[in-house]
Amino acid sequence: MRAIIQLFAKAPFGALQQHMTASNECVDQVRSMFEAMLDGDEGKLAAIAKEISKIEHRADEIKNKIRDSLPRSIFLPVDRADLLSVLSQQDSIPDTVEDIAFLLTVRRTHLPLSWKDPLLAYVDKCVETFRTAFEVMSSLEGLVEVGLAGPEADDVLAKITAVGQLEWGADKAQFEMLRLMFDMEDDLKPVDLFWWSKIFREVGDIANYSEKTVDRVRLMLYQK
């Protein structure tokens, strides 16, 4: 009996979802960081950064556990290489949030108050892209249970397309944000300029990696 039961290996899909949930907890904090900055509340900013680093570490542990549980002798309903590449893209999301927290806390960078609305709008667009990708990943385990096909798969594919569109919107918002920054480039210190362009890119990466993650899921669905 044990021999037959050993045929059933620990499936990685639940853990993959757990990892994405940890990413979600990180991404949840991004807006609060910029709000704390706008309020000039450095204590709160530092506290959030510390929290993010903890969650990112937890996500790393989940990632390693998934990788350890997938030797080549495991037979999955999806391509193993695709699954590992989904995980790798997905793991870039908490990394990116940790980088943003690092950039915001390591240097006291001037944030012009006039940026408040466009900046938060830009952040929201990236977060929304992530949220839709999160929905895709949350339905993955159920999708595997029904054999990765049928109307549920069609719904997921439609959502993956939506993530692509949202990411495009986030790119446009990033363009606007950089424009706004260069409009007032004479009023800002060169180091502020340099630092903000780095920060904007990292914020945009939340949307980029969300899109890459679900693109790999699409590959997984079409390969079978």
Place this chain on the structure above:
Amino acid sequence: MTTAFVLVTLACLFAFYMAWNIGANDVANSMAPSIGSGVVTLKNAIWIAAIAEFAGAVLVGSSVTSTIRKGIVDPAIFAGDPEQFMLGMTAALLGAAIWLHAATVMSLPVSTTHSIVGAVIGFGLVAKGAGALNYGTLFSIVMSWVISPVAGGILGFGIFYFVRVKILATRDQNEACRFYAPYILFVFVVVFIQSFIFKGMKNLKLPVTFWTVLMLGAVVGVVVFVGSRYWFSSRGKGGEGFSDRFFKFLLVATCGYVAFAHGANDVANAVGPLAAVIGVYQQGVVTAKMLVPWWVLVVGGAGIVSGLAIAGWKVIATIGSHITEITPQNGFAAQFGAATTVLICSQMGLPISTTHTIVGAVIGVGMARGIQALNLRVIRNIVLSWFLTIPFAAGATLLVFRVIEAFL
């Protein structure tokens, strides 16, 4: 105390030990998908297994049994030496039981039938040499290594593929299940009746043919089809969780049936040689077919149930907490696929192993994308156990034979 009496006593003990091992290892194997799915609780699984196995063993199990399973050795060649035959059967029981016990410890999925055949081969070799063996039987056993997993795999794949496309991957799984439930029940009833009469009660030698039973199954199937269709449609939509409930029901039914059929057939692996020893003791001659005294079946049934209760439940308990990947749907596909394969193959007279068939069916369901992750390394153990069973069971018997011979 005569030598013969000592041998009969030993044979009783060893037969009980053999049955104990069948209960500890094989029973749980044949019920694995049902138990792993969590549909049957540990306590209920043991109750179902104990009652169904005991009923199968005592009620229909081998009231007339071949003394040597699958005719691997012709008993006629021992006609001039009944005492050696008694000694050999006693040794074969212990040899097969020792191998089964070792396989359980190493968690190798071995076939009990192949173990006892291997043990008898060992005895045949030591007593009469290589000429005593029936090589046709040996060949069909080797064939079954390929046939049982492949046939189980094909059926497991096919059944799960149907369930996935027609039920799981639809907009409303419960509604789709309600639509297809009567069709599934029809097939289930036909296979169940066919299987129950031929596999479950084949030892009763009912005066029926394959086709009459098929007709009977079809008639009952149509009644069930019409009745269930009316029942399901009169109660409106399938409703929340209908698909899960439906497949859970089928899984429990299949599970009870598999335990019954297992008890009916595999108890012979323990009581066949015992019956042979008792036959020689009572009549003084070697026979190929033997009427089994009822108390011998009780020894077998009690051995299976106590093995299950003392050692088997530990194995079953460890899986309950491990498995989350077996759903009512894929569990049914694997269990029913295996049960059907066993039916078809034993109709064709192939000595296939339930354990190997279940392994094949589980992999087949996995190939149809029904299981989230399969550990293919286990296949290595399985193939290993095929090749080891006959030589090791034979070797153990050979040793036991020499030891008992030295003491008598």
